Amino acid sequence: EAGVAQSPRYKIIEKRQSVAFWCNPISGHATLYWYQQILGQGPKLLIQFQNNGVVDDSQLPKDRFSAERLKGVDSTLKIQPAKLEDSAVYLCASSLGVISGANVLTFGAGSRLTVL
Amino acid sequence: SxxxxxxxxxxxxxxxxxxxxxxxxxxxxxxxxxxxxxxxxGLVHLILIRSNEREKHSGRLRVTLDTSKKSSSLLITASRAADTASYFCATDALSARQLTFGSGTQLTVLP
Known part of the structure; x- marks a missing residue:
């Protein structure tokens, strides 16, 4: 089974520039997540999709971050304009959803963003 | 948070x-x-323990859960250098069907 694919793996930009990250989840996984992981911290949920609908985006800084999941498969996360504090690893995860009362996530390798 | x-x-x-x-x-x-x-x-799932369980084993992993104290522990027995990694707990809260991660423990196993 192919895993969660993310690209690019690394990106360096200057502040106020824009950047986009792409995620292809595991085939058949209806739920897709974007997490932000700042160095030395645990992942923080930015947005959760169920198919192509947004379930939770309460922690997404909507003035600069946007995400979409067209056709309920691939997803893109965009930051515009970037700030220094956006330097982090952006992790995409997918899951089948709640199975037998539990929701187990499969993560991609992440996209590391450095904002100068 | x-x-x-x-x-x-x-x-x-x-x-x-x-x-x-x-x-x-x-x-x-x-x-x-x-x-x-x-x-x-990226993160890799190791083990899950449900709120009505107190202990669970998987290979060299042993997890305990004490819901009265709101705490869990992960024991890795006979550690290997390959176990060097960060370990995160994640809670699936009753009020919000999403996983919330902790800040992690950085484990270093010296050969």
Whole structure:
């Protein structure tokens, strides 16, 4: 089974520039997540999709971050304009959803963003 | 905000020793999960324990859950250098069907 694919793996930009990250989840996984992981911290949920609908985006800084999941498969996360504090690893995860009362996530390798 | 908090933040042991990491959380949960993250990689699911379970085993892993104290522990027995990684607990809270991760324990196993 192919895993969660993310690209690019690394990106360096200057502040106020824009950047986009792409995620292809595991085939058949209806739920897709974007997490932000700042160095030395645990992942923080930015947005959760169920198919192509947004379930939770309460922690997404909507003035600069946007995400979409067209056709309920691939997803893109965009930051515009970037700030220094956006330097982090952006992790995409997918899951089948709640199975037998539990929701187990499969993560991609992440996209590391450095904002100068 | 992060629901789970791991303790210790960092742990260094010799190969063959056991490693114990603890996680405390704040709200009622459906289940608690442990994930491992190798340097520069994504997180990998290790084990899940449900709120009505007290202990669970998987290979060299042993997880306990005390819902009265809102805490969990992960024990890795007979550690290997390959176990060097960050370990995160994640809670699936009753009020929000999403996983919330703690800040992690960095485990270093010295050969």
């Amino acid at each position: 992060q629901q789970g908090e791991e303790d210790p933040q960092a742990l260094s042991i010799q190969e063959g020793e056991n490693a114990t990491m603890n996680c405390s959380y704040k709200t009622s949960i459906n289940n608690l999960q442990w994930y491992r993250q190798n340097s520069g990689r």
